[in-house]
Amino acid sequence: MDAENNNQAVDLSTETKIKNAARVVFHKKGFAATRTRDIAEEANINLALLNYYFRSKEKLFDIVMLETMQGFFRSIADVFNDESTSFEGKIDVLVSTYIDLLIANPDIPLFIFHELRTQSGELIEKLGAKQIIMKSSFFKQFQQRIKDGIIPPLHPMHFIMNLMGMIVFPFVVSPLLRGIGDVTHEQFNALMQQRKALIPVWMKAILHAEIPNIDIKS
Amino acid sequence: MDAENNNQAVDLSTETKIKNAARVVFHKKGFAATRTRDIAEEANINLALLNYYFRSKEKLFDIVMLETMQGFFRSIADVFNDESTSFEGKIDVLVSTYIDLLIANPDIPLFIFHELRTQSGELIEKLGAKQIIMKSSFFKQFQQRIKDGIIPPLHPMHFIMNLMGMIVFPFVVSPLLRGIGDVTHEQFNALMQQRKALIPVWMKAILHAEIPNIDIKS
DNA sequence: GTCTATAACGTGATAGAC
DNA sequence: GTCTATCACGTTATAGAC
Numbered sequence: 001m002d003a004e005n006n007n008q009a010v011d012l013s014t015e016t017k018i019k020n021a022a023r024v025v026f027h028k029k030g031f032a033a034t035r036t037r038d039i040a041e042e043a044n045i046n047l048a049l050l051n052y053y054f055r056s057k058e059k060l061f062d063i064v065m066l067e068t069m070q071g072f073f074r075s076i077a078d079v080f081n082d083e084s085t086s087f088e089g090k091i092d093v094l095v096s097t098y099i100d101l102l103i104a105n106p107d108i109p110l111f112i113f114h115e116l117r118t119q120s121g122e123l124i125e126k127l128g129a130k131q132i133i134m135k136s137s138f139f140k141q142f143q144q145r146i147k148d149g150i151i152p153p154l155h156p157m158h159f160i161m162n163l164m165g166m167i168v169f170p171f172v173v174s175p176l177l178r179g180i181g182d183v184t185h186e187q188f189n190a191l192m193q194q195r196k197a198l199i200p201v202w203m204k205a206i207l208h209a210e211i212p213n214i215d216i217k218s
Numbered sequence: 219m220d221a222e223n224n225n226q227a228v229d230l231s232t233e234t235k236i237k238n239a240a241r242v243v244f245h246k247k248g249f250a251a252t253r254t255r256d257i258a259e260e261a262n263i264n265l266a267l268l269n270y271y272f273r274s275k276e277k278l279f280d281i282v283m284l285e286t287m288q289g290f291f292r293s294i295a296d297v298f299n300d301e302s303t304s305f306e307g308k309i310d311v312l313v314s315t316y317i318d319l320l321i322a323n324p325d326i327p328l329f330i331f332h333e334l335r336t337q338s339g340e341l342i343e344k345l346g347a348k349q350i351i352m353k354s355s356f357f358k359q360f361q362q363r364i365k366d367g368i369i370p371p372l373h374p375m376h377f378i379m380n381l382m383g384m385i386v387f388p389f390v391v392s393p394l395l396r397g398i399g400d401v402t403h404e405q406f407n408a409l410m411q412q413r414k415a416l417i418p419v420w421m422k423a424i425l426h427a428e429i430p431n432i433d434i435k436s
Numbered sequence: 437g438t439c440t441a442t443a444a445c446g447t448g449a450t451a452g453a454c
Numbered sequence: 455g456t457c458t459a460t461c462a463c464g465t466t467a468t469a470g471a472c
Binding site for chain 2: 177180
């Protein structure tokens, strides 16, 4: 029964075991704070094998980080570029998809944010993040709605930030919720499930809110 | 003229120079990734002086971290407990105060979030964060509005997360905005200035949005 | 209080037996 | 491929002169 608890116990190749363990530890502690010994222990392998398969801690980290980033942005791209869904439909799917993803991997956001600050801008280029967002079906639908006067002519990033913020932010501050609001882990996940239905509603309220007379040039 | 650029050049005590430098470097790189040499260099002092004044890297970090946390939560407490302002007024002040704070110190959010995950729950207790939020005038005004039927009876944390997320999240992902939206540093700050007026409007739209029939217990 | 030199330690990486 | 033992290096911390 305890053999099924984690993938280290199952019959995976040593290389895969190391990479999986590295992903867990790097996500949780970041590059600088993790020791190669931590990864070896998590993977139940000998320390020397890490260097045998991946040459160095840094090379292993680069592989894990790129995979994580690509996975994250690819799943955004899939939703944003689905030509068959409406603007509102994309919001629903995005919210639901990402809340599930973050419940399963709550350490990912801080990991990504930290790397985005640390790494230079070429990482973002390498990921093609710009094309994913700015040339997406979602973005076009968005701009059409501004042109039609359905949505106020604010910088699109305002709404992207609001949407992603409402999805991701709770996971970043979840320790605070436990400490401040006496919210258990299970209650937290229940709140996140609620938000699958709530965020789309809130997002529509934000999109159509009457905006004050401010300077709206870019 | 260049003597006024930073506080290291002015006539501060060595102890203060070290602490200021430590704050800058720790905020930017976190505990594990900063070397005491980095701090010494930033402070323009000899490496040995760091240990002379603060005993160890860890003790210096603890001092800096606690000060940062206390400063952050204290400024929230000041707004939340101001009996002279209305519910809406508190939102306005909170948004404006924090956007200014974050423009001046964009590294603070990730630093705090990372520490909240790393440190145990006793840090949150030590900060009195629970009392600051749950017993605040803001929170009482909030619950009164639920009782009056002005606001739907959702868990208060939903709205706190939405509000703080809209304020803080852009600063956490600012590198992405530069990479994706071709937003310069100045344009970013201009967008944040806009948000001082926009977030209160959006927040009110969220607060009064008709919510769907979901399970709202807990 | 401030410096130089160095000790003490932790960690990444490798050599070499099996 | 996998292990034990160990090296090589960077970093924290301190000793001791000034």
